[in-house]
Structure formats: C-alpha cells, structure tokens
Amino acid sequence: MSSAFLKNERADDPVVIPARAPLPPGTTNYVTYRGLSLLREELAALEQEHAHTQIHELDETERMRKLALLNGQIGALNQRIATAKVVDNHEQPHHEVRFGATVHLKSQSTKHGKANRQLTIVGVDEADATNGRIAFTAPIARLMLGKSVGDSIALRTIKGENVLKITDISYEG
Numbered sequence: 001m002s003s004a005f006l007k008n009e010r011a012d013d014p015v016v017i018p019a020r021a022p023l024p025p026g027t028t029n030y031v032t033y034r035g036l037s038l039l040r041e042e043l044a045a046l047e048q049e050h051a052h053t054q055i056h057e058l059d060e061t062e063r064m065r066k067l068a069l070l071n072g073q074i075g076a077l078n079q080r081i082a083t084a085k086v087v088d089n090h091e092q093p094h095h096e097v098r099f100g101a102t103v104h105l106k107s108q109s110t111k112h113g114k115a116n117r118q119l120t121i122v123g124v125d126e127a128d129a130t131n132g133r134i135a136f137t138a139p140i141a142r143l144m145l146g147k148s149v150g151d152s153i154a155l156r157t158i159k160g161e162n163v164l165k166i167t168d169i170s171y172e173g
Helices: 033-056 060-083 139-144
Strands: 029-031 084-086 101-107 116-122 133-135 152-157 160-171
Touching (some): 029 033, 060 084, 133 139
Parallel strands (some): 116 133
Antiparallel strands (some): 101 160
C-alpha cells in the first residue's frame, strides 16, 4: 500500500507545500477586485491558523511540520498577492471580450444540445469552472478574448467540435 494513504509520517519526511493554480512563466498575474479580496481572506485564514498552531499544538514534531506547511503556503500566497495586477472592469471595452467579462454563449451544434453557457474570465486563483469562472489562461478563454457579440468560437471537445456563438458580454461592478 502506498504511504500516501497512511498517516505514518516520520519527523524527517519533507513537508510538501501544495502548489497554487499554475500561472505560466512570464504571464502577468491578472486578478479581479473579487479575486484579490479572496486572496487576502485566504491569507488572513492561514495566518490565524498559524497563530493557533503555535499556541495550541501539543506534539512538537506535528507542530513544527504544520508550521512549516503553513509558512510555505503563506509565502506562496504572499507572492501571488504581491504580483497581482487588478483589472478594473470599468476600463474594459464593453463591446468585446476581455479579462473580467461574463460571456453568454449558445451552442450551435446539435451534438451538444444547443445549450446556453455563461462564463466569466477571471484570474487563475479565482477560477472555479463548476461555477462558470474560468482562468484567463484557459483555452476557451483565449479563444474568446477580443471577440464581440455575434462572433463564434470553435471549441474542440471529446464529442467533437462545438461551435459557440457569443450572445452577450457584460462586466460586473
């Protein structure tokens, strides 16, 4: 059985810091105001957990491991916040798809059920595909950038090519 399924870490095992959402090298870390707020809330929660661990963790080995993990997570998060460039939706050209846009799409393919979709282009840390928030680095976001209402994009899927028509573009707040 893999040791990943067992809780029998040794004191000398390295602490593995979970990676943040990938941001391609050389890519600006664009964020929405909401995204920056979420990053700051995450940082506050990690700092609170760090303070709690320093005081309340009884087992010294576990305390040191947990603090090392939290320090790594806080460091990575501080780096993301420091490199964040907030994009103001009011400065975006509202007639075309840019960062921060909520795009309404209608499938033109009968294979895909002529379904309507709504996607909002956000920063990599704010992305949540299940709630229609996609990173600006995602392939579908890159296909939509610069397009206008009435334009179509061709998205390759497992079921084949799906042509999606942009029916509306809006920007939050």
